[in-house]
Amino acid sequence: MATLLWLKRELRLADNPALQWALARGEPVIPVVIQAPEELAPWAPGPASNWWLHHSLKALDGQLRRLGGRLILRRGPTPEALSQLAKATGATAVAWNTSCDPVARQRERHVAERLRAAGQRVSEHSADLLFPPELVHAANGNPYKVFTPWYKACSRLPEPREPEEAPTRWLSPETWPDSLSLDALELLPKRAWADEFGTHWQPGEAGANEKLERFLEEALGEYPEARDRPDKQGTSRLSPHLHFGELSPHQLWHAARAYTLAHERPGLIRGEEAWLRQLAWREFAHHLLLHFPETDHQPLYEKYRQLPWRDEPAALRAWQRGQTGYPLIDAGMRELWTTGWMHNRVRMLVGSFLVKDLLIHWLEGATWFWSTLVDADLANNTLGWQWVAGCGADAAPWFRIFNPVTQSRTFDPLGTYIRRWVPELADLPDQHLHAPWLAPVATLRSAGIQLGSSYPGPIGDHAQARLRALDAFDAVR
Numbered sequence: 001m002a003t004l005l006w007l008k009r010e011l012r013l014a015d016n017p018a019l020q021w022a023l024a025r026g027e028p029v030i031p032v033v034i035q036a037p038e039e040l041a042p043w044a045p046g047p048a049s050n051w052w053l054h055h056s057l058k059a060l061d062g063q064l065r066r067l068g069g070r071l072i073l074r075r076g077p078t079p080e081a082l083s084q085l086a087k088a089t090g091a092t093a094v095a096w097n098t099s100c101d102p103v104a105r106q107r108e109r110h111v112a113e114r115l116r117a118a119g120q121r122v123s124e125h126s127a128d129l130l131f132p133p134e135l136v137h138a139a140n141g142n143p144y145k146v147f148t149p150w151y152k153a154c155s156r157l158p159e160p161r162e163p164e165e166a167p168t169r170w171l172s173p174e175t176w177p178d179s180l181s182l183d184a185l186e187l188l189p190k191r192a193w194a195d196e197f198g199t200h201w202q203p204g205e206a207g208a209n210e211k212l213e214r215f216l217e218e219a220l221g222e223y224p225e226a227r228d229r230p231d232k233q234g235t236s237r238l239s240p241h242l243h244f245g246e247l248s249p250h251q252l253w254h255a256a257r258a259y260t261l262a263h264e265r266p267g268l269i270r271g272e273e274a275w276l277r278q279l280a281w282r283e284f285a286h287h288l289l290l291h292f293p294e295t296d297h298q299p300l301y302e303k304y305r306q307l308p309w310r311d312e313p314a315a316l317r318a319w320q321r322g323q324t325g326y327p328l329i330d331a332g333m334r335e336l337w338t339t340g341w342m343h344n345r346v347r348m349l350v351g352s353f354l355v356k357d358l359l360i361h362w363l364e365g366a367t368w369f370w371s372t373l374v375d376a377d378l379a380n381n382t383l384g385w386q387w388v389a390g391c392g393a394d395a396a397p398w399f400r401i402f403n404p405v406t407q408s409r410t411f412d413p414l415g416t417y418i419r420r421w422v423p424e425l426a427d428l429p430d431q432h433l434h435a436p437w438l439a440p441v442a443t444l445r446s447a448g449i450q451l452g453s454s455y456p457g458p459i460g461d462h463a464q465a466r467l468r469a470l471d472a473f474d475a476v477r
Contacts, residue, residue: 010245036076059204304391
């Protein structure tokens with residue numbers, strides 16, 4: 001007899017409730033990953049996510065083999081794959097951690113029904129959220145649509161549980177079932193654009209823990225101020241590790257608490273509070289998507305479905321390529337293309353530029369992010385885009401439109417971030433770097449810049465675009 005451990009997005013050994021339950025049964029545990037992206041349509045993982053998944057699975061298999069285990073890789077459909085594997089191994093139970101996304105949860109319900117009908121014991125566990133969604137609701141029983149009262153309700157709940165340690169040994173079956181090779185899953189992008197990702201990231205549980213430790217030591221104390229500065233290493237960059245479950249939110253929560261208690265450096269308490277609040281925003285995003293599953297493609301507030309979006313393929317392409325003529329916007333989009341990640345402040349700015357300046361539908365941006373972000377998460381992607389578009393829960397006022405030049409001068413004052421990602425502007429003086437079209441011709445010439453040739457002129461006038469967006473949003477209010 002054996003227990004199957006169905007792994008999806010909890011690719012870790014530490015603090016893995018389904019794994020702990022399976023090991024406690026005292027039977028061999030067979031970890032299995034099933035590749036069935038069609039079951040998650042229309043939001044099957046994109047190329048950047050699949051790049052991360054490939055390397056995370058490789059790292060996890062290495063961890064398991066050091067303990068005497070291994071990963072079994074199969075293709076879907078998932079119910080058939082698990083049923084066949086259970087029959088071949090004599091497994092009497094299947095355990096997994098539940099997902100947060102509505103489509104993934106529906107798949108799990110279907111899988112559970114099929115397995116139970118075949119006589120299998122099914123054990124489902126919660127691993128990805130600090131605050132159980134069923135316990136967080138308004139007094140009238142309705143789900144929250146605003147972060148602050150939701151967060152206050154969460155603060156009245158018991159402290160999130162302590163994380164569990166990783167196992168130190170593995171009970172393996174006498175014979176391991178057949179497995180596909182990792183390469184057979186064909187997760188790596190066909191195009192070479194992801195080749196540089198490996199110079200920026202180390203997928204896997206070990207890489208996640210190293211990054212967490214470095215953030216706590218080097219950046220937690222300055223986090224409240226530095227997190228808005230793309231020119232500084234002020235954020236944790238843990239989002240892809242968290243998305244793929246290489247670390248649990250419980251590990252992050254208690255690691256920050258423990259580090260603050262163990263050290264007496266100035267600013268740590270403020271840093272801890274600010275960082276844990278950002279972790280709570282992730283939870284709030286999942287709270288919203290669970291209660292309002294249609295928001296992955298429709299605005300939460302129906303009136304905004306009538307916005308007069310523009311169909312501008314050339315402008316959309318310029319935005320995607322980082323060729324808008326607005327240096328900070330272009331820097332962010334190029335960072336995304338090169339690394340699979342973008343600084344959170346810049347995500348807000350490029351989102352605002354697409355939706356408000358160009359008046360292009362937020363779903364175009366959400367789809368591009370979904371394809372190119374290694375941390376592409378449906379709940380967070382949905383909340384972020386509807387927030388910046390002013391059409392979702394806890395959205396910024398609809399009339400708030402970020403000025404890309406003002407934001408650039410405020411959060412990248414010396415142009416460090418711009419010069420890294422838009423090197424053709426590197427020789428411009430600081431005072432002209434944020435709006436090169438306003439620089440004197442002689443200054444541009446001395447910096448080797450010819451607008452429209454070596455670097456594009458601005459794709460539009462922000463002041464005029466702002467008025468157009470205000471009119472459009474005001475008309476549907």
